[in-house]
Structure formats: structure tokens, C-alpha cells
Amino acid sequence: MQPIAETKRVRRIYGKGDAAVHALRDVTMQIPRGRLLVLKGRSGSGKTTLLNLLGGLDRPTEGEIFFEGNEIGRLSDGQRTELRRRNMGFIFQSFGLLPLMSAAENVEFGLRLAGVPKEQWKQRIQESLELVGLTKRASHRPFEMSGGEQQRCAIARAIAHRPSLVLADEPTAELDSRMGLTISRMFRDMVRQEGMTIVMTTHDPAIMEVADDVYALEDGEISRYEEETN
Ligand code: ADP
Ligand code: MG
Numbered sequence: 001m002q003p004i005a006e007t008k009r010v011r012r013i014y015g016k017g018d019a020a021v022h023a024l025r026d027v028t029m030q031i032p033r034g035r036l037l038v039l040k041g042r043s044g045s046g047k048t049t050l051l052n053l054l055g056g057l058d059r060p061t062e063g064e065i066f067f068e069g070n071e072i073g074r075l076s077d078g079q080r081t082e083l084r085r086r087n088m089g090f091i092f093q094s095f096g097l098l099p100l101m102s103a104a105e106n107v108e109f110g111l112r113l114a115g116v117p118k119e120q121w122k123q124r125i126q127e128s129l130e131l132v133g134l135t136k137r138a139s140h141r142p143f144e145m146s147g148g149e150q151q152r153c154a155i156a157r158a159i160a161h162r163p164s165l166v167l168a169d170e171p172t173a174e175l176d177s178r179m180g181l182t183i184s185r186m187f188r189d190m191v192r193q194e195g196m197t198i199v200m201t202t203h204d205p206a207i208m209e210v211a212d213d214v215y216a217l218e219d220g221e222i223s224r225y226e227e228e229t230n
Pocket of ligand 1: 014043045
């Protein structure tokens with residue numbers, strides 16, 4: 001089966017000359033469908049850079065990135081935006097909810113951007129809030145929710161349009177370890193039950209236990225991470 005996304009010999013260099021930062025060096029990897037893939041690595045190792053490239057938010061300095069077999073570097077900015085909105089979901093460390101909107105309205109906003117027909121909004125909002133256990137918070141605004149509830153709302157927003165690929169950048173970093181584990185188990189269940197593909201970055205070892213695959217980034221180089229067994 002074709003991987004949902006793929007990078008081939010990707011480099012990303014920020015800046016030029018003496019000030020150049022080699023954030024990614026020759027990264028080649030495949031993201032198989034229907035799995036939860038964790039990218040681990042220290043701060044500064046290139047995790048966010050790689051997620052942004054996979055999500056078409058940034059372009060590589062060298063190399064190619066494929067989404068469902070198409071090289072996304074060949075798309076115009078408008079086409080990449082469209083691809084991102086319709087086929088991908090993004091989750092960030094800081095939740096990124098719109099403060100004046102309720103949980104349901106935040107999810108609705110995502111559906112609108114994704115071009116989902118209006119007739120489907122009500123049902124999609126209900127389903128996705130239910131999936132993250134937030135039905136009772138539908139009319140609450142972000143400041144009326146705990147950190148864990150806000151992140152679950154952000155997850156509902158990211159998945160409501162049924163993206164094939166979800167990219168989550170340290171989604172548990174601002175949560176306590178128990179909520180972090182709850183959220184990551186939720187990701188595992190979404191992969192199992194809804195058939196989504198999720199790529200999540202973290203540096204929390206406890207979170208890695210839910211992963212199907214773990215990759216490690218170190219100084220911009222990637223390797224498949226196999227746990228040592230003695
Ligand atoms: P991580 O998410 O693993 O912490 P990043 O991908 O954010 O790592 O950063 C990788 C490296 O690239 C770091 O050395 C960082 O300082 C550098 N970097 C990231 N973004 C930029 C940028 N916009 N301009 C210059 N350097 C950057
Ligand atoms: Mg980062």
C-alpha cells in the first residue's frame with residue numbers, strides 16, 4: 001500500500017552562510033496509513049520543522065515531500081493551502097482555539113475552512129465533540145475549560161472534517177502527565193477505530209508507549225527507533 005506521506009532526502013536550512021542552521025539533514029521516511037507514528041527528539045532537533053514540511057506549511061531547501069503520491073513542492077501556494085485544509089488536521093502545543101468562540105463554534109470554524117457542506121456541520125460537530133468526550137462542554141468558551149478540555153476541543157476541531165493525516169506538535173506538553181496519557185490514548189483509539197493516520201511529536205517517554213512506530217530525530221537526522229530489549 002502506498003504510504004500516506006513520504007519524504008525523500010529532505011534538507012531544511014534556515015538562514016545563509018555562517019548563520020545557516022541545518023534543521024534537517026537528508027531525512028527520508030515513509031508514513032504508512034492507519035498508524036500512530038511518534039517523532040521523538042530533544043528541543044531543537046528538528047521535529048517542528050519536519051511536521052511543518054509534511055503539512056505543507058513550509059518548503060524544503062532540498063529534497064521532495066509527497067502526500068498521497070503527489071509531490072507537494074510542485075503545488076502552488078493556493079493548492080497547498082487547499083490540500084492542507086481539506087486533507088490534514090493540525091494540533092499544537094498551545095491549543096490554538098479562538099477565544100471568543102465556544103467549543104462547538106471552534107469546531108464549526110474548522111469545518112467551514114475545510115469546505116465541508118453546511119448541512120453536515122451539526123452532525124460533524126456532535127460526533128467529533130463526542131469522540132473526545134466534550135459533549136457537555138459544547139457551549140463553553142476556551143477560558144471556561146481546563147487545559148485538557150481545551151486540547152480535546154482542539155483535537156475535535158482538527159478531526160471534524162475527517163482528515164486523512166493528523167499532525168500533532170507536542171500536543172501533551174502543556175498538560176499534566178495523566179491528561180497527556182489520556183490524550184495520547186485517544187489518538188491511539190482514533191487510529192484504530194477511525195482509520196486515521198497521526199504523526200505526533202513528543203519528548204515524553206510515557207507517551208511513546210501508545211505509538212505504533214517511533215522515529216528519533218537528533219541534530220536533524222532521523223532514525224527508526226527500536227527499544228533495546230535485554
Ligand atoms: P524542535 O521542534 O525539535 O524543537 P525545530 O524544528 O523547531 O526543533 O528547530 C530545529 C532547529 O532549527 C533549531 O536549531 C532551531 O533553532 C532552528 N530553527 C527553527 N525555526 C527556525 C527559523 N524560522 N529560523 C532560523 N532557525 C530556525
Ligand atoms: Mg518543536
